[in-house]
Amino acid sequence: MRIGILGAGNVGSALGRLWSAKGHQVVFGKRGASNAEATAAAEVVVLSVPWPAAEEAVRSAGALAGKVLIDCTNPLSPDLKGLTVGLTTSAGEQVAAWAPSAKVVKAFNTIGAVNFGNARFGDQLADGYYCGDDAGAKSMAKQLIEDAGMTPVDVGPLRNARLLEPLAMLWIDLAVNQKQGANHAFKLLRR
Secondary structure (H helix, E strand, O other): OEEEEEOOOHHHHHHHHHHHHOOOEEEEEOOOOOHHHHHOOOOEEEEOOOHHHHHHHHHOOOOOOOOEEEEOOOOEOOOOOOEOOOOOOOHHHHHHHHOOOOEEEEEOOOOOHHHOOOOEEOOEEOEEEEEEOOHHHHHHHHHHHHHOOOEEEEOOOHHHHHHHHHHHHHHHHHHHHOOOOOOOOOOOOOO
16 A cells, blocks of 8 residues: 555654555655655555644645545643543544545554554454444555554444544553553453
8 A cells, every 4th residue: 555644753653664564655744744745645644643733734734535544643631641532522533524535544543652563462462443434444444453463443433433532541541640551452352
């Protein structure tokens, strides 16, 4: 796949490195580079910037019509103890409003970037939860989750980002505020 990544921080750089190793063509948009140039030829655009920079990143990405837009953001409060958006809407839905002609999928937001490509815990892989309203876009996201070394779990329509973002807050609270570090993940168990 041709992937344009908006943001080269922990999430974007980890995903870009893994996907490049899997043979995907990855271009980064970041400060000093053009987001529009990074996304021009992309089939998939990945939004991996801090929430306060998300709207500007989407708006500066150029034409996103028909592209898959994977939203990795979490609308965290500055103290990492809560969300600035949640339960009645989500960051994922806000991203879709900023890019109404894109096919938005929420993914890569419920586990720390340090675990991308290193998501084996004992004999199980961590889950990579994703949601969206377009089946084709979700299929592409599923492949990219597998390529990042996690078990893809489709949790439904984009409105379920309202549930994934608080799950991410729980992961962050355990890692940062409860000082448990990044070596944990979530797993959906079935019978």
